[in-house]
Amino acid sequence: MDNGTALDKAAGVSTDFLAGLGLAGVLESTLGRLARPAVVPEVAPEAPAASGRVPLSQRDPQRLFTKGQKQTIFERDNYHCVRCTKGTTEPTPYTKGSKHLPTERVAGHKQAWSEGGRTTVENSQTECRGCSLRGTK
Ligand SMILES: [Zn+2]
Numbered sequence: 588m589d590n591g592t593a594l595d596k597a598a599g600v601s602t603d604f605l606a607g608l609g610l611a612g613v614l615e616s617t618l619g620r621l622a623r624p625a626v627v628p629e630v631a632p633e634a635p636a637a638s639g640r641v642p643l644s645q646r647d648p649q650r651l652f653t654k655g656q657k658q659t660i661f662e663r664d665n666y667h668c669v670r671c672t673k674g675t676t677e678p679t680p681y682t683k684g685s686k687h688l689p690t691e692r693v694a695g696h697k698q699a700w701s702e703g704g705r706t707t708v709e710n711s712q713t714e715c716r717g718c719s720l721r722g723t724k
Contacts, residue, residue: 641703649706652694656708660694664713668692675715689717 652660667674675692679685695714698704 640701645703646700647705650700652706652711656706656711657694659708660711661692661713663708666692667713668715668718669712670714670718673715675713687716689715689720691716693719695719 661675673690676688676690678691678693679687692713693716694711696704696706697710697712700706704710
């Protein structure tokens with residue numbers, strides 16, 4: 588980066604202006620950081636928190652379970668909601684204005700997709716719509 592001249596100019600002009608306000612030091616330290624990015628210690632701004640939403644770039648590109656995955660998941664969980672343990676009913680096929688029952692089964696993520704959970708059979712569980720819509724865990 589070789590825009591030191593522009594920065595010096597900006598610093599000169601702005602420092603004169605800000606000196607009266609007692610803010611010149613603040614501006615200089617800010618420009619110093621901008622001009623020397625290599626000196627700034629590496630932090631990991633995209634590191635996922637222990638729990639909580641992660642940036643889109645870290646989420647599984649596949650959000651929805653495939654038909655085949657759902658079949659495997661529902662069979663493995665014996666068609667019961669793992670959260671309330673009740674039996675579930677066949678999902679209503681989507682049509683315009685179709686109504687869904689809270690007992691219908693859906694495939695949910697154990698670790699939420701928005702929190703970095705993968706869309707895999709291992710990270711999935713059968714849930715009734717009632718539990719699924721109630722939020723995580
Ligand atoms: Zn349930």
